[in-house]
Amino acid sequence: MIMRLAATLMLATLTGAASPAFAHAGHHTAARQTIAITNAWARETAPAQVNGGGFLTFTNKGKVADRLVSASSPVAPTVQLHTMSMDGGVMRMRELPDGIPVPAQSVVELKPGGMHIMFIGLKAPLKPGQSVALTLRFEKAGLVKVAMPVHAIADIGQNMGGGHDHH
Structure with missing residues (x-):
């Protein structure tokens, strides 16, 4: 039997x-294979800073919309998808609990001053020269792993603008 x-x-x-x-x-x-990720980077943090930001660009080359639903990283126990806006001269950040839509055949940019990845409760400061491992969970594409190089605050204004690829 x-x-x-x-x-x-x-x-x-x-x-x-x-x-x-x-x-x-x-x-x-x-x-x-329809989701391409470019311009991934994380911002350097101060020694006592407990939260950090990560940024990247998604290109959906497919004919079907997708959605980034969550992210995780070994550098922090909590990783959230956030947006930042100005309200009467006050910066407000809020979590995007429904994720970030990635329409078919489109580009979505996560950047300072807008949507971004938020590392909450950093285990250690993010230092230039390091790389942050990030796992993104898409509704349709599933898990996608990304390495985010950490850039010094002094370099961000000079090197992070203009839409150039920073790899």
């Missing part, structure tokens, strides 16, 4: 009748 069960499971695996997760692996791979 055990041999018959083992043979049935092996046959199911070979014919593709395995778990739903296996069946979706191809979908995530194809969708992930």
Whole structure:
């Protein structure tokens, strides 16, 4: 009986009748290829600073809209998707709990003064020369890993403008 069960499971695996997760692996791979990530970087933080910011650009080359739903990183226990706006001369940041839409065949830029990644409760300061590991979770593309080089505050104004690729 055990041999018959083992043979049935092996046959199911070979014919593709395995778990739903296996069946979706191809979908995530194809969708992930439609999202290109460029200009990824994180801002240097002061020694006592407990929060930090990360920035990048998404290009959805596909014909289907997607959504960045969450992010995680080993540098902080909490990573949120945020937006920043000015309200009567006061800077206000708020979490985007519904994520960030990435329309089909479009570019979405996360940049200072707008949408960004927020690292909350940093375990250590972010220093120039380091790289922050970031895992992005897209609704359709699934998990995408990104390395974000940390840039010195003094270099940000000179090097981070103009839409150039900073890799």
